[in-house]
Amino acid sequence: MVALLEARNVSKRYGQGAVTVTAVDSVSFAVDRGQIALIIGPSGSGKSTLLSMLGCILRPTSGAILLEGEEVSALPDRDLPKIRRASFGFVFQAFHLFPFLTARENVETALRLHHTPRQMRRTQAIELLARCGLEERANFYPGSLSGGEQQRVAIARALVADPRILLADEPTASLDSANGDAVFAMLRRFANETGKAVVMASHDPKARGFADQVYTLTDGRISPASPLTLAARPSARPIRDRRAVQFATLAEAIEKLDPVIRPRPATDSAQALRP
Ligand SMILES: Nc1ncnc2c1ncn2[C@@H]1O[C@H](COP(=O)(O)OP(=O)(O)O)[C@@H](O)[C@H]1O
Ligand SMILES: [Mg+2]
Numbered sequence: 316m317v318a319l320l321e322a323r324n325v326s327k328r329y330g331q332g333a334v335t336v337t338a339v340d341s342v343s344f345a346v347d348r349g350q351i352a353l354i355i356g357p358s359g360s361g362k363s364t365l366l367s368m369l370g371c372i373l374r375p376t377s378g379a380i381l382l383e384g385e386e387v388s389a390l391p392d393r394d395l396p397k398i399r400r401a402s403f404g405f406v407f408q409a410f411h412l413f414p415f416l417t418a419r420e421n422v423e424t425a426l427r428l429h430h431t432p433r434q435m436r437r438t439q440a441i442e443l444l445a446r447c448g449l450e451e452r453a454n455f456y457p458g459s460l461s462g463g464e465q466q467r468v469a470i471a472r473a474l475v476a477d478p479r480i481l482l483a484d485e486p487t488a489s490l491d492s493a494n495g496d497a498v499f500a501m502l503r504r505f506a507n508e509t510g511k512a513v514v515m516a517s518h519d520p521k522a523r524g525f526a527d528q529v530y531t532l533t534d535g536r537i538s539p540a541s542p543l544t545l546a547a548r549p550s551a552r553p554i555r556d557r558r559a560v561q562f563a564t565l566a567e568a569i570e571k572l573d574p575v576i577r578p579r580p581a582t583d584s585a586q587a588l589r590p
Contacts, residue, residue, distance in 0.1 A: 317384035318345035319512050320369060320480055325378035325388075326535075327364050338364040340535035341378070346528070348479070348510040351502060353522050356532030362516035363484055365532065369514055370403045370482045371395045400429065404473030408485040410465040412457040418444055418468045419453040425475040443471040447501060463494025470501065481505070483515040487522070499525040 327339040339361040346352040354362050367373035368380055371387055380388040387398055412421050422440035431439060444453050447467040457465050466486060473481060483502065487495030503525045505511045515522065523529055531538040 318381070319347050319383060320514070321345040321381040322365070322369060323379045323381060325365070325368055325375045325380065327361070327368060327373065328376045337535050339368065339375075339532075342532075342535070342537045343378075344528075344530060344537060346480075346512045346514055348512055349506050350527040351506050351513040351515060351525060352528045352530065353526035354514065354516045354530050354532055354537075355518065355522070356516075360532040361535040362532055364535075366482045366484050366514060366516055369480075370405060371399050400476055402479050404470075404476070404478040404481045406466070406470055406473050406481060406483040406486045408488040410457070410462075410469040410489075412465055412468055412472075414457050417454050417456055418449060418460065418464075418471075421457070421468055422472050422475065425472045429476050431475075439475075440471075443474055444468065446474070447471040448497075461494060462490045463497055466490060466494070466498050467501065470498070474505075479511060481511055481513045481515075483513060483517075485516055485518065487517065487519050492521070495519055496521065 322342050322344055325339060325342045326337065329336045329338055342361075342365060344352065354365065356362055364373065368375050368388070371380065375388050378388075379386050382398065382402060387395070390398070412418075413424065416424065419437065419440045422443050423436045426436045426439055427433075441450065441453055444450060447470055449464060449467055449471065452460060452464055452468075455464075457468070460468065466489075470481075470486075481502065486502075487498050490498065499519075499522060502513050502515065506513055515526070
């Protein structure tokens with residue numbers, strides 16, 4: 316089966332001649348519907364560069380990004396904004412909310428960019444905020460919301476186009492532990508209930524507990540997938556050696572785990588998001 320989003324041997328070099336920096340070096344990995352892929356690694360290891368390439372913001376120097384099998388990294392620049400808007404939601408460490416607009420107006424602004432008719436924007440914005448547990452906060456300005464609430468407004472805004480993939484770059488780095496947990500749990504719920512795929516870069520050790528796959532980036536190079544990755548995608552390679560058989564058993568174990576960490580099949584119904 317074709318992966319939802321795949322990086323195939325992707326590299327990014329910045330600069331030219333003798334002063335090039337290889338920020339991402341021959342990275343391959345894939346994420347599927349309902350999965351959360353976590354990328355950990357120290358500052359400067361290439362996490363943001365990799366996320367930008369996955370989200371068609373930055374073009375790889377070599378290698379390919381495939382969205383449902385289509386090589387989006389080979390498309391001309393003029394095609395990329397549409398793909399970004401339709402398929403990706405972006406969440407960053409800084410919330411990037413307009414301080415002079417309420418939570419609802421921040422989300423409405425994004426709906427406007429997606430050409431949602433004016434009369435529908437208010438209801439949709441409130442519904443998106445409600446999905447993020449913020450129905451009581453719709454008319455608050457960012458300055459009177461907690462950091463966690465602001466990040467949840469930013470996530471509501473990232474969901475306006477009902478994207479298949481959320482790219483989250485250190486989404487909890489500005490939050491205290493309780494607010495960070497709430498954001499992770501929310502991303503987990505969206506993955507389980509709506510089949511969204513999440514690729515998240517994070518320093519936060521707790522993030523591991525919410526992820527299906529954990530990768531480490533070191534100087535732009537990605538570590539081999541953790542056993543969980545292979546377990547989550549048993550079709551990814553034939554089972555041959557003993558180690559692989561253990562992975563298959565782990566896959567079975569995951570099937571029986573608590574639904575909070577077990578990805579559920581995708582449903583596109585907006586209703587499914589309701590708590
Ligand atoms: N626009 C750029 N021009 C030149 N070098 C860059 C640019 N963006 C990032 N880098 C370099 O690429 C490497 C990876 O950066 P980045 O992807 O931001 O890593 P991380 O998100 O893990 O901190 C770093 O060495 C950084 O200095
Ligand atoms: Mg970064």
